[in-house]
Amino acid sequence: MNILVTGGAGFIGSHVVDKLIENGYGVIVVDNLSSGKVENLNRNALFYEQSIEDEEMMERIFSLHRPEYVFHLAAQASVAISVREPARDAKTNIIGSLVLLEKSIKYGVKKFIFSSTGGAIYGENVKVFPTPETEIPHPISPYGIAKYSTEMYLEFFAREYGLKYTVLRYANVYGPRQDPYGEAGVVAIFTERMLRGEEVHIFGDGEYVRDYVYVDDVVRANLLAMEKGDNEVFNIGTGRGTTVNQLFKLLKEITGYDKEPVYKPPRKGDVRKSILDYTKAKEKLGWEPKVSLEEGLKLTVEYFRKTLE
Numbered sequence: 325m326n327i328l329v330t331g332g333a334g335f336i337g338s339h340v341v342d343k344l345i346e347n348g349y350g351v352i353v354v355d356n357l358s359s360g361k362v363e364n365l366n367r368n369a370l371f372y373e374q375s376i377e378d379e380e381m382m383e384r385i386f387s388l389h390r391p392e393y394v395f396h397l398a399a400q401a402s403v404a405i406s407v408r409e410p411a412r413d414a415k416t417n418i419i420g421s422l423v424l425l426e427k428s429i430k431y432g433v434k435k436f437i438f439s440s441t442g443g444a445i446y447g448e449n450v451k452v453f454p455t456p457e458t459e460i461p462h463p464i465s466p467y468g469i470a471k472y473s474t475e476m477y478l479e480f481f482a483r484e485y486g487l488k489y490t491v492l493r494y495a496n497v498y499g500p501r502q503d504p505y506g507e508a509g510v511v512a513i514f515t516e517r518m519l520r521g522e523e524v525h526i527f528g529d530g531e532y533v534r535d536y537v538y539v540d541d542v543v544r545a546n547l548l549a550m551e552k553g554d555n556e557v558f559n560i561g562t563g564r565g566t567t568v569n570q571l572f573k574l575l576k577e578i579t580g581y582d583k584e585p586v587y588k589p590p591r592k593g594d595v596r597k598s599i600l601d602y603t604k605a606k607e608k609l610g611w612e613p614k615v616s617l618e619e620g621l622k623l624t625v626e627y628f629r630k631t632l633e
């Protein structure tokens with residue numbers, strides 16, 4: 325059976341590809357390598373260096389391989405870039421998603437599994453923590469707006485054409501292969517800087533709260549969604565909040581870093597607090613996080629240590 329993974333050279337997508345191949349599926353990866361890396365690619369996957377926005381190419385790929393499942397992870401994944409370049413963000417995150425949805429209908433895809441965001445969709449005025457899916461989304465960044473739009477398009481395609489889908493709204497994902505040189509991904513950034521003995525910057529007062537979920541747990545949610553959770557939206561987080569100051573301390577201990585953090589002005593558009601309630605995923609997907617933050621950070625540091633050797 326063929327499965328299409330968009331963004332399969334990226335951080336989370338490449339781990340999804342590895343697991344699918346381990347389970348014996350034929351995997352086709354479409355990735356334009358805008359943030360993904362060739363080194364992340366599984367050798368047993370068939371790779372197209374193409375943009376999901378290219379309708380003609382997507383037509384060719386779908387008609388040739390007839391994927392039964394689509395895991396859609398390709399995205400302009402930076403909140404900060406989306407704020408600076410909303411049109412560029414929408415081209416990939418809305419138009420690119422629509423191209424895939426049209427082809428999925430045309431070629432009878434069994435199920436479309438979409439990587440959305442729990443961190444950037446609920447907005448600033450949330451009253452309930454951990455936040456459940458019943459909270460009405462109020463995204464405050466173009467990235468969040470695009471993800472929410474795609475969720476609504478999925479609902480439309482399901483109603484109009486009978487498409488089966490699952491939306492996974494991730495909390496802050498961390499783990500091996502996360503890019504430490506981008507603007508996002510605080511765990512990778514801190515780890516790399518600490519291991520190199522460089523300055524670590526904390527934006528604002530460091531009391532910004534996030535829900536950090538390990539990449540292997542996120543991969544498991546994706547695979548469970550193949551069989552369960554049809555036409556539903558799920559938060560994929562841990563229900564536990566950690567401040568940036570706490571994260572700094574934990575990583576400092578694991579890496580043996582000996583400097584204090586350097587505090588910088590707060591980052592524009594940063595949500596103050598985000599923690600996701602995963603009760604629904606537990607009930608309907610049979611999913612819960614298995615890797616604790618302490619354990620996940622150790623695994624991540626180990627990985628970055630090896631890449632620096």
Ligand SMILES: NC(=O)c1ccc[n+]([C@@H]2O[C@H](COP(=O)([O-])OP(=O)(O)OC[C@H]3O[C@@H](n4cnc5c(N)ncnc54)[C@H](O)[C@@H]3O)[C@@H](O)[C@H]2O)c1
Nearest residue numbers: 331333334335336355356357358359360375376398399497
């Ligand atoms: N990392 C997180 O904390 C997090 C949280 C919530 C949601 N997500 C979502 O999960 C997905 C994967 O994120 P990630 O952290 O692995 O980021 P990533 O940047 O490592 O992966 C995205 C991949 O998409 C590819 N891509 C970008 N534009 C493309 C295009 N037009 N055509 C084809 N490929 C394109 C990139 O090259 C990259 O390989 C994204 O959809 C992201 O929005 C991530």
Ligand SMILES: O=c1ccn([C@@H]2O[C@H](COP(=O)(O)OP(=O)(O)O[C@H]3O[C@H](CO)[C@@H](O)[C@H](O)[C@H]3O)[C@@H](O)[C@H]2O)c(=O)[nH]1
Nearest residue numbers: 401441443444495496507508509510513525526527532591
């Ligand atoms: O060098 C750094 C980098 C980050 N931070 C802070 O760390 C926190 C987390 O930042 P980051 O890792 O960049 O994640 P978010 O901005 O929360 O966004 C991520 O998490 C969202 C889900 O919560 C996803 O939707 C996005 O794609 C993903 O980039 C924020 O308070 C940042 O200000 C620092 O203090 N110093």
